Amino acid sequence: MASTKRIKARTGDRSVAHPVEDAVKLVKANATAKFDESVEIAVNLGVDPRHADQQVRGVVSLPSGTGRDVRVAVIAKDAKAAEATAAGADIVGAEDLVERIQGGFMEFDRVIATPDMMALVGRLGKVLGPRGLMPNPRVGTVTPNVGQAVKDAKGGAIEFRTEKTGIIHAGIGKASFTDEQLLVNVRALVDALNKARPSGAKGVYIKKISLSSTMGPGFKVETGSFPSA
Known part of the structure; x- marks a missing residue:
């Protein structure tokens, strides 16, 4: 008892x-x-x-x-890619990263993209959409301020x-x-x-x-x- x-x-x-x-x-x-x-x-x-x-x-x-390590992928190029890397992004790329994701690469928890890359990112809708990972301006994952977005994702x-x-x-x-x-x-x-x-x-x-x-x-x-x- x-x-x-x-x-x-x-x-x-x-x-x-x-x-x-x-x-x-x-x-x-x-x-x-x-x-x-x-x-x-x-x-x-x-x-x-x-x-x-x-x-x-x-x-x-x-x-x-x-309490968890969030792996952040950023789709950007040139200065914005450098900004994302400096902010602590785990994976950064443009056309090359989009191709890797299309090929099955999914080792990330959050995807952030700059607005000028959305034509490319649109190809990933069927891959990222069902997983809830598609970048969206409403939740701050499509933004020109990628450095802050990366810090926010990493910070909670x-x-x-x-x-x-x-x-x-x-x-x-x-x-x-x-x-x-x-x-x-x-x-x-x-x-x-x-x-x-x-x-x-x-x-x-x-x-x-x-x-x-x-x-x-x-x-x-x-x-x-x-x-x-």
């Missing part, structure tokens, strides 16, 4: 919504894998992404970073986008982060989602929130934990 009580105390109650502070503690307590698990958030929005005026997409800089900027069911999934840190580091990241993302509320969204916008780690269970979060939710 004592053993069962200990297990319940560790796993927590998954049937109720917890204040975000408690949910973070529960996720960390249940991240028991032998590696540093990622902490992920799922937000169920009251939108129907099939309608253009209800799509939610954007970028947010997580104050505590992501993440993209978010509604899936077909109206859910946003995103990584917001690592289980090794402190409670406060995870809390400020969660709040930053929820705040960004509220600011990105589309004009076509009616009724309750943020319907459900849950937090989990890579191998651990998910815990519901009280939407009232966020003043603007």
